[in-house]
Amino acid sequence: MEPIIHEIKSWLLEAGEQIKASERQQLTIFEKTNRKDLVTNMDRTVQQFLVQKIAAFDPDARILAEEDGYNELTDLTGRVFIIDPIDGTLNFVMEGENFCIMLAMYENGVGQLGFIYDVMQEELYWGGRGIGVYQNDLQLSQPVNKTLEAGLLGMNGYLFAHNKFNIRTIGEKSMGVRITGCAGLEMIAMLKGNHIGYLSNLSPWDYAAGCVLLTEFGFFYSNMNGEQLAFHGRELFVAATPKAFQQIHSFLEI
Ligand code: 2AM
Ligand code: CA
Ligand code: CA
Numbered sequence: 001m002e003p004i005i006h007e008i009k010s011w012l013l014e015a016g017e018q019i020k021a022s023e024r025q026q027l028t029i030f031e032k033t034n035r036k037d038l039v040t041n042m043d044r045t046v047q048q049f050l051v052q053k054i055a056a057f058d059p060d061a062r063i064l065a066e067e068d069g070y071n072e073l074t075d076l077t078g079r080v081f082i083i084d085p086i087d088g089t090l091n092f093v094m095e096g097e098n099f100c101i102m103l104a105m106y107e108n109g110v111g112q113l114g115f116i117y118d119v120m121q122e123e124l125y126w127g128g129r130g131i132g133v134y135q136n137d138l139q140l141s142q143p144v145n146k147t148l149e150a151g152l153l154g155m156n157g158y159l160f161a162h163n164k165f166n167i168r169t170i171g172e173k174s175m176g177v178r179i180t181g182c183a184g185l186e187m188i189a190m191l192k193g194n195h196i197g198y199l200s201n202l203s204p205w206d207y208a209a210g211c212v213l214l215t216e217f218g219f220f221y222s223n224m225n226g227e228q229l230a231f232h233g234r235e236l237f238v239a240a241t242p243k244a245f246q247q248i249h250s251f252l253e254i
């Protein structure tokens, strides 16, 4: 295995241990834009830890991350590490589980490596361009290209509640809608073949790692117009099996 993969895995496991060792009652919770948009001291600690590790290992790399002023990068020129220190912060605070640490490496806009660590399940989903997708040490096989009618569809609670983009019609066509509150877990569900797709409003750190792995397994993804994701700002993220992707786009109302 490439040394960098081994290195990144060790960082993620160590960060996960830090989270598990922290006392939930001792968390400091801050509101960002509204009462449901939270960040905790652990989000910040994990991000700082990963930023330091990357800077020491690869000083030339650039970093895009959700918290603390690292979210400004507007292009993917060169080697870029993209970090979501805790994905599913609301789950982390309210449930103490169902959250992930996500990290991706891109080179000139091309996804090379992706890591999604489900900390409490101790399951690390990882892989990269041309090397496949793994769950811990087990190599996963590519899910079946199911239609929208044949599978479960992950989506964001806000989009569902407000029926944005005609999303409820799309959900109704599927076998059922699932709302996990964690983009990383939605990516994992697709990679395992449990869900056929995912619709949400996302930022680059929410989808960077997932996109590397989804590409390996032949999933399609785009913004709401069917165009490439910008990797800058928040936009509708549509990912699905090739069959379901076409169907979802035919029902999406912009
Ligand atoms: P986060 O916990 O890292 O913020 C919840 O629907 C999922 O969408 C989570 O993965 C969450 O990531 C992500 N998300 C992105 N932007 C969000 C926002 N403004 N509010 C809530 N969740 C957001
Ligand atoms: Ca957040
Ligand atoms: Ca996130």
Ligand code: CA
Binding pocket: 043, 066, 084, 085, 086, 087, 088, 089
């Ligand atoms: Ca986050």
